[in-house]
Amino acid sequence: MIKLPQGWEWKSLGEICEVIMGQSPSGNCIFNKDKNKDLIEFHQGKIAFSDKYIKKSDFVTSDIRKIAKKNSVVLCVRAPVGEVNIASEDIAIGRGLCSLNGVKINNEFLFFYLLTLKKYFNDNSTGSTFKAINVKTIKETKIPLPPLQEQERIVGILDESFAKIDESIKILEQDLLNLDELMQGALQKAFNPLKDNAKENYKLPQGWEWKSLGEICEVIMGQSPSGNCIFNKDKNKDLIEFHQGKIAFSDKYIKKSDFVTSDIRKIAKKNSVVLCVRAPVGEVNIASEDIAIGRGLCSLNGVKINNEFLFFYLLTLKKYFNDNSTGSTFKAINVKTIKETKIPLPPLQEQEQIASHLDELSSHVKNLKQNYQMQIKNLQELKKSLLDKAFQGRL
Template sequence: MNGELPKGWVWTSLGEIALKLRSGGTPLKKMNEYYENGTIPFVKIEDITSSHKFLYKAATYITKEGLDNSSSWIVPENSLLYSMYASYGMPIINKIEVATNQAIIAFIPPKGLIELDYIYYYLLSIRQSLKSKIRGTTQENLNAKIVSNIQIPLPPLAEQQRIVSKIEELFTNLDKGVESINSVKYKLKIYRQAILKYAMEGKLTEKWREKNKNKIESASILLEKIKEKSINKNLKLMPIDLSTLSEIPNNWEWVRLGTVMDMTSGKAFKKIEYSNGGLKLLQITNVSFGRIKWDNIEYLPFDYGLLNENLLLKAGDILMALNRPILNGELKIGMVKEKDLPSILYQRVGRFDLFYKEIKDYIYFYCHSPFFINKLKNSLQGVDQPFINKPRLLEITVPLPPLEEQNIIVERIEQLFSLADYIEETVNSKLEQSKTLRQSILKKAFEGKLVPQDPNDEPAEILLEKIKKQRLNKEKIVQEKLV
């Protein structure tokens, strides 16, 4: 790691350049007087991950009594907080006095000798390599010793300041580009929602319908075919009040989901039953926005499929998260593909069991539309963890077009979406390039290649001596106070 550095730079460690480097602690949670009416911001990992470069507030506050009865301490403003557990390796500069828990270590810089932003950007630059290094050991988190020993290329103070200035200039330009890209992504989201809205109102096929008005079989005939195959013949659904619904073409029908489908929820298999291979267990975490993802995979032995045949999944199955199904206006729903098999359904994931398979693609697109998402949102129960149950789901209304028109609708949505998908791939590629460019800027900065060196700058070796002297003076003052 200790590569060749420009003249005037030195390799040092975080511990060597800190006036103080110490983690915090947590007051006993059962003691209300440690938290109630607290005025001291108490920083935890989630406060760091939910902020950017600077921290101005905390979600939790503690009292002076809580502080005095724990290993937490007051970290002065303009220090650097560094996460050691969970989302470890995240730096942030606190702009207010805070206390922290034991998952965070605070770096107090020596006065006037270190550009704190330089340390911030350096720690940010090594985060991924640090995580890779930790994963290759038995160590699960960072600790004070590891953090103290982090090696840092230290330039003269004036050069630290020039480097920070250049990094921020370049990052500001990148941020403007990212802002434009995110604007495009937002517009694509609005575009897709508009297409789905027009489709479900019959406007996307208005000209086609007029041209083929004498050839189209009414949706009422399709509905009869669906009812013949229904397994919900005894299901009592509420009558539909057409006055509360939007207008649809004359040959369409308003129906409830329970008329065209049933819903199967998975089983709560126990962890002790999991295996190293076999059937993929499709859990709620595997259902994303418009796709099935396998970032985390658990397995069950193949013979569980024989015991739970009704829970085995097939290509084309529509799956929806039943807990927290909507996030930021988007629905956690996906369609199973061949590459997702063999897999079996876990609890709190709902499978749409359509009585008439030919309407599958139309129903899937309808579920992505603002109409369905709004109806689902109004049907959710619970506050902290909103969920949908089967009876409420099956009561949601659906505009049902004739089958031939459904096929045309699906075809046109796919055509229009393919254009949006192409544009989104392009902008996502630009975002990745932006991330790569940021890392490249940081890499050059800490190799001494981002700004020119000035031979008149005071060498970093002298800087280290000054830091050491300031730390010793501080320790001497502390010792004198204890006497």
């Protein structure tokens, strides 16, 4: 344990809090589901932890067994273990939740300290089916406790600081959404230059024509390898998994696969477009090298089309592919659907110009998004730094 400032002391939660473990209701418990979209589920202990305060539960029940009082701290003791909140009203809690009501501690001070203990609670949880923390672990958890006036001073600083940080994060998250909308708008303009959204009246510019993918592409559906397929896993962290068709779609280009195999059945050629035909249906990429593709992937290599132009157009078709996928266990699109998919095709020179423009914009958007995401990460780290200082008496 760290050395505490003068006047501080280590206390266990059992010493300074009323600890109430949640409990499932009996069978005659009735919820007013029509009035309550943010219903708290007793049996699983689920609750919205997206904000500091729980949304209004507005429940109706004939058998409330365990209550978290208004302003008490609510801790998630089952998956997701360690999430923490403050009750904005009296709420019924199920067996996945625990209420901590301070007797000798400011509840907001307790809330902020528990934010630092998520890893601790996860490390000290047990269970095979799902992880959970028990009442003994909770009650024995130690907290560095200053005098009440100092607790209130620290809470005031953290409240104000977190509010400003959260506002900055909110602005950055909106900036990220704006970038997505910018890219979507550019794609829409590129492939619908006449801005005619009425399908029955949709007209292409002069020189453009509708073509099916089967007419202008070599379409190769992936296939699983035989049992003697060998992968060089030591050299390849970004291994493509044949059987599930998983692939890294986080970037425009697939990372180097670096595979070694004695039985490569289906290949997506370098610079061909790779389409995910099973969950997640409609994701699209470009192969940065020859790669083996499993049954969850499809290769589209343009014969009469620029592959980059094809890549950008397919980015607009994710909903279409999902709407046209079939299957009960998981959704998938078949080769017939792919080959019959239509694309508005300008002359090759114009395809290249459009692809070049979108590529430049995509690169610019990507750089900005990385910048915003880094700023968000830094702000979240600032929160952690403030919490560390607060509970070491350095705030």
